[in-house]
Amino acid sequence: xxxVTQTPSHQVTQMGQEVILRCVPISNHxxxxxxxxxxxxxxxxxxxxxxxxxxEKSEIFDDQFSVERPDGSNFTLKIRSTKLEDSAMYxxxxxxxxxxxxxxxxxxxxxSRLTVL
Amino acid sequence: xxxxxxxxxxxxxxxxxxxSLNCTYSDRGxxxxxxxxxxxGKSPELIMSIYSNGDKEDGRFTAQLNKASQxxxxxxxxxxPSDSATYLCAVKRAKANNLFFGTGTRLTVxx
Numbered sequence: 001x002x003x004v005t006q007t008p009s010h011q012v013t014q015m016g017q018e019v020i021l022r023c024v025p026i027s028n029h030x031x032x033x034x035x036x037x038x039x040x041x042x043x044x045x046x047x048x049x050x051x052x053x054x055x056e057k058s059e060i061f062d063d064q065f066s067v068e069r070p071d072g073s074n075f076t077l078k079i080r081s082t083k084l085e086d087s088a089m090y091x092x093x094x095x096x097x098x099x100x101x102x103x104x105x106x107x108x109x110x111x112s113r114l115t116v117l
Numbered sequence: 118x119x120x121x122x123x124x125x126x127x128x129x130x131x132x133x134x135x136x137s138l139n140c141t142y143s144d145r146g147x148x149x150x151x152x153x154x155x156x157x158g159k160s161p162e163l164i165m166s167i168y169s170n171g172d173k174e175d176g177r178f179t180a181q182l183n184k185a186s187q188x189x190x191x192x193x194x195x196x197x198p199s200d201s202a203t204y205l206c207a208v209k210r211a212k213a214n215n216l217f218f219g220t221g222t223r224l225t226v227x228x
Contacts, residue, residue, distance in 0.1 A: 050214070106151075
C-alpha cells in the first residue's frame with residue numbers, strides 16, 4: 001500500500017537552530033500538507049501546497065516557516081530559527097484529486113518528532 | 118467557537134459493547150467529514166469518510182452525518198481492546214483543501 005515517508009523520525013536541536021523536515025508524498029498525489037501536534041494537543045494545520053505553491057496556510061505558519069518541493073519527490077518543511085514552543089510532532093500528508101462523491105482523502109506519514117532544547 | 122468540537126472523554130466501554138463518539142462543527146458550509154484513529158505516538162489513520170446526510174457503514178464502524186444539526190458521529194459495534202485509541206473528527210470546510218481536527222476522544226475498551 002502506498003505510504004507517505006518522513007525523515008527524520010526524531011530530531012533534537014538547540015533553540016535558534018534551523019531544522020529541515022523531509023517528506024516523500026505518495027507518488028501520484030497532487031496536494032501536500034504539513035500538520036503539527038504538540039504533545040497532548042490536537043492536530044493543527046500548518047500549510048498546504050499544490051502546483052508548486054502554497055495554497056493555504058494557518059496563522060501558525062509565520063515567517064519562520066517555509067516549504068519547498070525541491071525535486072519531483074521530496075516536500076520539505078524548514079523552520080529557520082527554532083523556539084522551544086516548536087517542539088511537537090510534525091506530520092506530512094498528501095492527497096489526490098477528489099472523487100465525484102467526495103473530497104480527497106489525506107494520508108499521513110508517521111511523523112517527525114522535533115525536540116527543541 | 119471552535120471549528121470542530123468533540124466530547125473529550127475519556128470514554129470507557131466493555132469489550133463487545135457499542136462505543137459512540139460525537140462531533141460538532143461550526144462552519145455550516147463544510148462538505149466533507151472524516152474520522153481518524155490515532156494510537157499513542159502514531160499518526161492519524163483514516164477510518165471513515167462521509168459526505169452525505171445519513172449513515173455510512175463499514176464493517177463494525179458506522180458514521181452518521183446530520184448537516185442541519187452540524188453533527189457527525191461514529192459508532193463502533195462489538196468494541197475490541199484493539200479499538201482503544203484516540204478518535205479524531207476532521208472536517209473539510211467549503212473552499213478549502215485542508216482538514217480541521219477536533220481535540221479527539223480517547224476510547225478505552227476494557228477486556
